[in-house]
Amino acid sequence: MSSTTNYILGVYDDEDEVLHAVSEVKSKGIKIEDVFTPFPIHGLDRAVGHERTRLPIAAFMFGVLGLTCALSLISYTMVFDWPMIIGGKDFFALPNWIPVTFEGTVLFTAFGLVITFCISNNLYPGNQPDLLDLRITDDKFVMAINVDKNKKVSADDIKKALKDSGAIEVNVK
Amino acid sequence: MSHVVSPIREKLVTGGKSYSDVTHDICKQVEGEPTKEWKWAFGISSIVFIYGAYCLFYTWWQGIGVWGLNKTVGWAWDITNFVWWVGIGHAGTLISAVLLLFRQKWRTSINRSAEAMTIFAVLCAASFILAHMGRPWLAHWALPLPNAFGSLWVNFNSPLVWDVFAISTYLSVSLLFWYMGLVPDLASIRDRATTKGRKFWYGLFSLGWTGSSKTWARYEYMSLILAGISTPLVLSVHTIVSMDFATSVIPGWHTTIFPPYFVAGAIFSGFAMVQTLLLITRVVFKLEDYITIEHIEMMNIVITVTGSVVGIAYLTEFFIAWYSGVEYESYAFINRATGPYWWAYWMMMTCNVISPQLFWSKAIRTNLMVSFFLSIVVNVGMWFERFVIIVTSLHRDYLPSSWAMFSPTMYDIGDYIFSFGLFFTLFFLFAKYLPVVNMAEVKSVMKGVSSNFPEKKKATKKTEE
Amino acid sequence: MAGHSHFSPANVEEHFEFTSEGKKRVIYAFIAGVVALVLGIYLLSKGEAGGHEVANAGHEAVKAGHEAASEHLSGGAVSHQPAAEEHYDWTNRIWANVWLNAVFFTGIAIIGMFFVSLQYLTKSGWSSVMKRVPEAFPKFLYITLPILLLVFFFKGDAIFHWMHHGVTEVGNENYDKIIAGKSGYLNKTFFLVRLVGFFALWIGLWTVLRKKSLEEDLIGGTDLFTQLVRISTAFIVVFGASSSMFAWDWVMSIDTHWFSTMFGWYMFSSWHVTGLAVITLTILLLKDKGYMAYVNENHLHDLGKLMFAFSIFWTYVWFEQFLLIYYANMPEEIIYFLERWEGHNKIYKTSEILMVFLNFFFPFLVLMTRDAKRTRIFLKIAAFFIIVGHYIDFYQMIMPGVLGGHAGYGLVEFGMVTVFASAFIYIVSDELTKASLIAKNHPFLPEAVHHDI
Secondary structure, three states, X not given: OOOOOOEEEEEEOOHHHHHHHHHHHHHOOOOOOEEEOOOOOOOHHHHHOOOOOOHHHHHHHHHHHHHHHHHHHHHHHHHHHOOOOOOOOOOOOHHHXXXXXXXXHHHHHHHHHHHHHXXXXXXXXXXXXXXXXXXXXXXXXXXXXXXXXXXXOOHHHHHHHHXXXXXXXXXXX | OOOXXXXXXXOOEOOOOOHHHHHHHHHHHHHOOOXXXXXXXXXXXXXXXXXXXXXXXXXXXXXXXXXXXXXXXXXXXXXXXXXXXXXXXXXHHHHHHHHHHOOOHHHHHOHHHHHHHHHHHHHHHHHHHHHHHOOHHXXXXXXXXXXXXXXXXXXXXXXXXXXXXXXXXXXXXXXXXXXXXXXXXXXXXXXXXXXXXXXXXXXXXXXOOOOEHHHHHHXXXXXXXXXXXXXXXXXXXXXXXXXXXXXXXXXXXXXXXXXXXXHHHHHHHHHHHHHHHHHHHHHHOOOOOOOOHHHHHHHHXXXXXXXXXXXXXXXXXXXXXXXXXXXXXXXXXXXXXXXXXXXXXXXXXXXXXXXXXXXXXXXXXXXXXXHHHHHHHHHHHHHHXXXXXXXXXXXXXXXXXXXXXXXXXXXXXXXHHHHHHHHHHHHHHHHHHOOOOOXXXXXXXXXXXXXXXOOHXXXXXXXXX | OHXXXXXXXXXXXXXXXXXXXXXXXXHHHHHHHHXXXXXXXXXXXXXXXXXXXXXXXXXXXXXXXXXXXXXXXXXXXXXXXXXXOOOOOOOHHHHHHHHHXXXXXXXXXXXXXXXXXXXXXXXXXXXXXXXXXHHHHHXXXXXXXXXXXXXXXXXXXXXXXXXXXXXXXXXXXXXXXXXXXXXXXXXXXXXXXXXXXXXXXXXXXXXXXXXXXXXXXXXXXXXXXXXXXXXXXHHHHHHHHHHHHHHHXXXXXXXXXXXXXXXXXXXXXXXXXXXXXXXXXHHHHHHXXXXXXXXXXXXHHHHHHHHHHHHHHHHHHHHHHHHHHHHHOOHHHHHHHHXXXXXXXXXXXXXXXXXXXXXXXXXXXXXXXXXHHXXXXXXXXXXXXXXXXXXXXXXXXXXXXXXXXXXXXXXXXXXXXXXXXXXXXXXHHHHHOOOEOOOOOOOOHHHHHOOOO
């Protein structure tokens, strides 16, 4: 969100109102950039029109990777590199390896998932975002409309649409 | 989640709070100067920590011979304390993960501090593993690194190695889960910051959070998946801890019910510890509107249920020891109840099985003082449970000439004190510098569960129209 | 949300009609089952059971077990005398099948009660819209109780090693010291007291719960709800306390020498996930007929999650019981798995592998994604195979101890399952007609109707 972009912001103070407002504003042919909220609102991402995230697929892939790594390491060390008879079991004592394999799978899934999440949302330590409104993390719900991407609708119409949909303030940034 | 909530449900947030009130009430103690009570509490726990650290240092300097172990009882307080702390360290992830999956809204007010407690408890448990090692500077030998003596690897068939993986995975994943839960709240503090230092530090750790709906949607998915994998993880941890004992062939240790029964015991003691800490926190930080009697009651119900499950497991073990017809098993259990350590056994039975049954009475489970007292009783009982399992199973060797008793030395006790010092020092630091209640989550469920939720503005606007 | 605002309790009432067409179909299935069963029995009597029976399984069957087991090593608790080994009678296979199905379907029936009670106890809102379905299941206990009793009275010794003549009698040629040691618990009277006692408590509590639940439809209000919570709590306590005991009695004591503290919770987990699968399948079939419109994909998603989670839970319990026994490798314990893995000419090995596949890998992979849990056909497939998988699980628990090397999958097995399943469908359908499919005055119903995840 560089400062050169021109935004019109509708500020709301209720989660249900903002959810209705999204479809109302959209129905007037206005493209919404994003909505910023203090907490997750169920169905808001669908209303705004974001695609469903593919994070679960990433998590699954990391899980498979973790499983493979853990099993490979264990079988390499226990069967090929330095086989030892433990408790009278075969070298390839699969049941005994399930616990560590499971932990490895979980570890890879969790870290892979969170790292993917951070990268895909541009979250990293030291990131200082250009915040549209400081009250977003407190109690206000802010709908951001990029004027440059809404050439067909005049700025005044956008402001009016926001006001009509229940915004308590309309700001320009 | 829809806001349609049946009117017969108890309210989870009281006092007619608005979203902004939530932010203010929770951030207050992070932003304010440390209170006198906090300074005292922190000071005392630091002193305990320093004394304990001395004991631990001495243990390492001299070797673990300073403990009261003998040839027969070669494992006693060290592993008892380890299991006890790991058990306590189960509630946080359970509250945030399992209760999230079960959509229990009451979890939102307590998950943050429960998770923090979890992490600190697991650190305490880990300190006993290090204490065990005698030579903690060689701790990395427990990891699968090819070492200096050729490519000799750790033994992946050993439950102790499973434990290393389970504890380290659990610690790191819990930390991750907890931290990701903190990010939106850290952003709240960042955006309210009035000093440069606070803006910098909370800004650094909030990773540039903006609260966009796209991020939130992904964030919810991430939380659900983390919860989904943390649930089997939390079960696996105590399962693997129990396998340290149950894979062996020691009478009293080798029994197949150990894993789920240890897990139930862990939830039991973990909830009791959360209860103890929350009952203090809610008063000290004036959070009575967020951690209500309803929360306390829910926790007490969980304590009763898990306590009863543990009780059934005790009886099952006892019964099957007789039913199996294996005389060593039968002896081990009869010796627990009537042998020289009978007092430990009955302490465990009273504290763990009988005392939680008092919570069947609504008057008792909603009484703060009794809840506080019983939450401590439960953890005393759970400590004795581990002591009973470990010491009474070992102290009667197969050879009667080797029969022995165990008595702790001041270093056994000192190392235990160390863990308390560590735990409370970390907990007080957390309580001062981080929001103790998950603000974003509380706000997200407030409609419907909050009494006198302020909706005036909306109403007036409607009349205008 | 606005779309649902016209919701009011009055317009949700709907009655299931068990049409004569439907009845006919269930009865035909029952008759087909009986025919298969009779044919199977006829073949059995001729010594051609069909299926995978290995003819000469006989005495060498548990050879591996015998070798591993040696009495002086283990304080004398070695199991090496599966009931079937001597005096094998071909009719035993019929009784083993009756017992297997009676226990399996008792489980499904009582899990209906367990599910409803748990929802009350945890004050769950989402499930209130479908609670009438599991609530009808326990009716089938009226069928399984007499069957269990009759088999126990007349053919108990075919099933339970501890009921063999003279096993507890000192000096008798069948005398078995270990079994004699257990006779304080495993004896006919005490066994019967427990069996009848558990059923009496279950049926009693269910009858009260059902009555109050139907009253709620007429009266409404929160008083009845509070009472229902109390009854549910009582049931959970009773069920929790008895959960290990009935598993020891009805299943674990078949392998009389063998013991595992875990067994009760293991059998419960198998029952539980089967029950969930049957609930899901019933709801889906009702929806196919146009009933239960208020149960939408959100509720199905939750049922899918439960089947997924409890399949994993079953795996956890099964695996850790196995792992501990495998790891310690004590003769008196490991024989149980040796018998199922390499004993009896390996006739149980395929089932064992198939069972783990159907009960873990299959639901795990099929139900992992969100879309699968919200799609009816995936849920149906998963639920169906979970039920089949857990039937095999019970087969593995019961058959080796009763029949040893003489077990197999043939017409008898197929016929018996069909008979029990069609009876179950008939009884439950009939019970479903007795009340509205939606408990219209349930205080959490508005929550359930607006359920959105």
